[in-house]
Amino acid sequence: MSELEAVYEMEDGTRLEIRPLKASDEKAWLDFVNGLSPDSLYHRLFQVRKPFSHGDTGHFLEISPEKRTAVVAVTRGKIVAVARYELAPGSKIGEFAIVVGDNYQNKGLGSFLLGILADHAKSKGIEELVAEMFPDNERMLELCRKSGYRMDSKVESDTRIIKLHLQ
């Protein structure tokens, strides 16, 4: 099992498979993002937008260890959460983001995925993971605070920037 593979058991006994996102997940990924509530999508992307379609998936589904790493939580073929980080060429600082499906929020899944993603990034020598969010996104702030990694947080022009120090 790779570092990015795990099983997350929810309180109700549902077992979620955690694994890397693959190019062949396109349909499941589209169903997931297009099924998010406007509020969840807005908090993830900072914008209200039209539904995603085939032409929009390139950026999100092109995975390569040098550039983009993403894990998904899956049950019965359905994606229910995605966590990812991106690296600029040659950089040791990753930009990360997490989105958990509305019916799965507040059940510890986001925290679990952050743990997997951050431990993996650390093992690859990444020094920091940085995320941008709305300043009122208390859940994301709390999740990062409890990650076990040293955290800095600052608010700049209506955006909260969180930095997790991995090394």
Ligand SMILES: CC(C)(COP(=O)(O)OP(=O)(O)OC[C@H]1O[C@@H](n2cnc3c(N)ncnc32)[C@H](O)[C@@H]1OP(=O)(O)O)[C@@H](O)C(=O)NCCC(=O)NCCS
């Ligand atoms: C932010 C998000 C990823 C969190 O994932 P999640 O699975 O719901 O989070 P978890 O259940 O692991 O943990 C959230 C923590 O915040 C706490 N929390 C929840 N609501 C809170 C609130 N209003 N104020 C303070 N803390 C809160 C929870 O109690 C939990 O802590 P706990 O582990 O001690 O119970 C998820 O809500 C989401 O996808 N939101 C929409 C997209 C988004 O905002 N992404 C972040 C920007 S990249």
